[in-house]
Amino acid sequence: MxxxxxxxxxxxxxxxxxxxxxxxxxxxxxxxxxxxxxxxxxxxxxxxxxxxxxxxxxxxxxxxxxxxxxxxxxxxxxxxxxxxxxxxxxxxxxxxxxxxxxxxxxxxxxxxxxxxxxxxxxxxxxxxxxxxxxxxxxxxxxxxxxxxxxxxxxxxxxxxxxxxxxxxxxxxxxxxxxxxxxxxxxxxxxxxxxxxxxxxxxxxxxxxxxxxxxxxxxxxxxxxxxxxxDLQFLWxxxxxxxxxxxxxTQLACGFATAIDGRVDKIVDNLGIVKPTFMGAAPRIFEKAHARIVTMTASEGGAKEKIFKKAFEVGTKVDELTMAGKSVPLPLKLQHALFDKLVFSKVRDRFGGRVKFFISGSAALNAEIASWFHAAGILILEGYGMTENAAGATVNHPDQYKIGTVGMPFPGTEVRIAEDGEVQLKGPHIMAGYHNRDEATAEAMTADGWLRTGDKGELDKDGYLRITGRIKELFKTSGGKYIAPPAIEAKFKALCPFVSQFMVFGAERNFVSALVTLDPDAIAGWAKENGVSGAYEELVKSPKIVEMIGDYVEQLNGQLNRWETIKKWEILDHDLTIESGELTPSLKVKRAVVEANNKDLIASFYS
CATH class of the missing domain: 3.40.50.12780 (ANL, N-terminal domain)
Known part of the structure; x- marks a missing residue:
């Protein structure tokens, strides 16, 4: 209940x-x-x-x-x-x-x-x-x-x-x-x-x-x-x-906060501060997941086998527990062993005291959330936007569903419009856009609900699931609807070297993608595989193009025929806030990326 x-x-x-x-x-x-x-x-x-x-x-x-x-x-x-x-x-x-x-x-x-x-x-x-x-x-x-x-x-x-x-x-x-x-x-x-x-x-x-x-x-x-x-780490x-x-939240609850906005210091600071919780954008969890997976893979041998087996066992235990079934004793014993050998070390990377992380500002990949959960790290995904003072729904440590953004805050109302749009009402809704009456009128319904622009659904227990941005859905020239965030999330879960994976193909006859790689992760892979050079040289390396191509094939195996990626290319730079292609909260500015690469995207279809 x-x-x-x-x-x-x-x-x-x-x-x-x-x-x-x-x-x-x-x-x-x-x-x-x-x-x-x-x-x-x-x-x-x-x-x-x-x-x-x-x-x-x-x-x-x-x-x-x-x-x-x-x-x-x-x-x-x-x-x-x-x-x-x-x-x-x-x-x-x-x-x-x-x-x-x-x-x-x-x-x-x-x-x-x-x-x-x-x-x-x-x-x-x-x-x-x-x-x-x-x-x-x-x-x-x-x-x-x-x-x-x-x-x-x-x-x-x-x-x-x-x-x-x-x-x-x-x-x-x-x-x-x-x-x-x-x-x-x-x-x-x-x-x-x-x-x-x-x-x-x-x-x-x-x-x-x-x-x-x-x-x-x-x-x-x-x-x-x-x-x-509690002790928060705030970056x-x-x-x-x-x-x-x-x-x-700190003013209401009274916990202490350790503050350092330097993103490159997050992992080091977590080890020093040892917080009980932290809020973060999904990109931080994606990078941490990729770093741990690639480091273990580079060690190879018995360590990598133990690591993989640990997560296999952790996932099985989670599946049984979440289904309300008992965990067999042999599996329990295996899990306890792997918790000591593997999962405790993963938790120690984050200070060892984290009760939960809170993820917001963009969609969290459910597979990555499940991976952390198997290691005993709970990521509570929430949902909201600037126009409603950031928080509208959140999962609870005692009741959560991975893949959802939780239930409405007490005092918040959530409804789904006929076109699937998530709409919000409550004391936290903005008083409008400054000096922008027309934009304010567009953002609100006639009966006073905030239009979020997000597509979603409420399940029978009241948990909200966000399925994409209404404006991000596009139709191919064959009349098939494509939801880019769903495809992009699948690829990020598959490939530990990816930074961004952006899907295009509106009114085209097939779907294409632009890829950027995580500079640190790909540099490590390159060193181990005899490839050298700066990032812009590495992404042209036949070995790296082949490796990313294998991941694209794996992705295509999980998609409907009309969703599959027919053409793709790795960009010669990762997206950054400074380049104007990411917002300061690390969301991709899709329209900016598309405009910056319009000739490349057009070449996929020429």
């Missing part, structure tokens, strides 16, 4: 993010709140210390004249200062406008201008340069606050420390200013503008209200999966709604 969560929290939620934070500081003052790297060591602060620093910064913003709902930008990677700045904006009744550090100068200027930011926090000189290059267009930007003490000029650009000093002076004159301001923030007041990185046109600013973020945190707390004894971009919702 599905779990029935208590929804009484809806009647007594904190009024806004500011009071939610201040309440947490009061309740958990002496407990650890955040830890972050300083050089090679990690520094830690309590909730009381975080509260003091946020109050000073918030008062500094008030001293500069920030008024309710006025926008303050943050252009930075994920770090403790980002969270301090965001919470200060919340406690000063402002609204945070998030800017990815990878966003170009032109789009940065557009976002800050479109949102009418009066102030902006910047991480370093590279972010400041973007503003200086477009200063004439940013006439309303009064002050830049730098995390880096070395780049302030004392006039237009001041340091975070200087902002805190302004706050100290303000609090001497107005000692209760922050508490007074916090109490006056309405639940339906603007909290955040997050600009979605669309594949075409200018990004749209999603207007998220205080009640939306508060609801998200309280709804996760109501599910009882996290409490103040996700805070400019993305997934990162923001994890902060809301």
């Amino acid at each position: 599905p779990i029935n969560f208590d929804t009484s929290f809806l009647d007594h939620m904190p009024q806004n993010v500011a009071t939610q934070f201040l309440d947490r500081v009061a309740a958990s003052g002496k407990r650890e709140a955040f830890r972050f790297p300083r050089g090679e060591a990690w520094e830690s602060v309590t909730w009381a210390q975080a509260g003091d620093s946020v109050r000073r910064l918030a008062a500094g913003l008030l001293s500069l004249g920030l008024e309710p709902e006025q926008r303050v930008g943050i252009a930075s990677s994920t770090r403790y200062e980002w969270i301090q700045a965001d919470l200060a904006v919340m406690c000063a009744a402002g609204a945070t406008t998030t800017v990815y550090p990878s966003t170009g100068a032109e789009d940065t200027a557009y976002i800050l201008g479109d949102s009418s930011c009066r102030f902006v926090f910047v991480e370093d000189g590279s972010q400041l340069e973007k503003l200086q290059a477009h200063r004439a267009e940013l006439a309303g930007l009064e002050k830049v606050i730098s995390f880096d003490d070395s780049i302030a000029d004392g006039d237009w650009v001041i340091t975070m420390g200087a902002l805190g000093e302004l706050g100290d002076a303000y609090l001497k004159e107005h000692p209760d200013a922050i508490e007074t301001v916090a109490k006056e923030i309405r639940p339906d007041q603007l909290s955040t503008l997050i600009y979605t990185s669309g594949t075409t046109g200018k990004p749209k600013g999603v207007r998220t209200l205080h009640k939306a973020w508060v609801f998200e945190g309280e709804a996760i707390k109501a599910q009882g999966i996290l409490d103040e004894t 996700l971009p805070m400019a993305h709604s997934f990162g923001k919702v994890l902060l809301s």
Whole structure:
């Protein structure tokens, strides 16, 4: 039977993010709140210390004249200062406008201008340069606050420390200013503008209200999966709604968070921090899976045989357990042995204490989720979008179905429209797109539900399964419908060397694909197989083309005849955020990839 969560929290939620934070500081003052790297060591602060620093910064913003709902930008990677700045904006009744550090100068200027930011926090000189290059267009930007003490000029650009000093002076004159301001923030007041990185046109600013973020945190707390004894590792971009919702969850539940936004440090940091949970995009799990599989394959011999046998046994045990059947004693004993020899070592790579991972922002491959599950690592897939403050459904540690995105949050409604579209309703739905009334009207139904653009289905137990993007489905010239994500997911589960596999063929007579390889994984394979050269040379190697071709043949053996890949090619580069072909949350911008490779795709059909 599905779990029935208590929804009484809806009647007594904190009024806004500011009071939610201040309440947490009061309740958990002496407990650890955040830890972050300083050089090679990690520094830690309590909730009381975080509260003091946020109050000073918030008062500094008030001293500069920030008024309710006025926008303050943050252009930075994920770090403790980002969270301090965001919470200060919340406690000063402002609204945070998030800017990815990878966003170009032109789009940065557009976002800050479109949102009418009066102030902006910047991480370093590279972010400041973007503003200086477009200063004439940013006439309303009064002050830049730098995390880096070395780049302030004392006039237009001041340091975070200087902002805190302004706050100290303000609090001497107005000692209760922050508490007074916090109490006056309405639940339906603007909290955040997050600009979605669309594949075409200018990004749209999603207007998220205080009640939306508060609801998200309280709804996760109501599910009882996290409490103040947990430790989160946070690397996700805070400019993305997934990162923001994890902060809301922390305020609601009171656990500590270790923060380091450097993606290349994730695995090392997990070993040091030893968290109990982490949120991540599916690409992180795909890379970890590929790395472990390819490393074991390179060792060969007995180790590889034991590894493969372990996962064969782990999968059998999972199948029996999930079907409600008993596991025979010989299989139990085998499983216990392999848990000690193989699975415990896999878990140790992630710190050894992880209760579960939360996967979101894109579809998680069910086969990869099952592989981790066999090793005793639970990945709870969830679902949502920026327009609903990130979380709408999630699997629960006590009740989950791999391949689904779980059940609706308590207080969230989910329905499937006649055309199969998933639609959402609840306190977390956006108040529209900033300055974009027409786009807002298109995003909502006449009776007030959010159109997600995703195709899905609810099973008899209320679990949601996402089957693809409505706009991503295409029809071949033979009239057959193709769902690219399903085919792409199958290939990623088969081939540990792939980074991206993108399927095309709309209105064509067959399906084709573009392939990119994981640079680290393919470099390891090349070394073991006597192939040398840079990435762009490796992908042309006959050995590598033949190896990838074998995987394509395996894929075709699992597909309907009209879905099979007839032609494909490996691109001379992997997709990156910097190239504009991935969003900062690591989703493929399919339209951009297709436009960049239109001649190559056309050649498949000539």
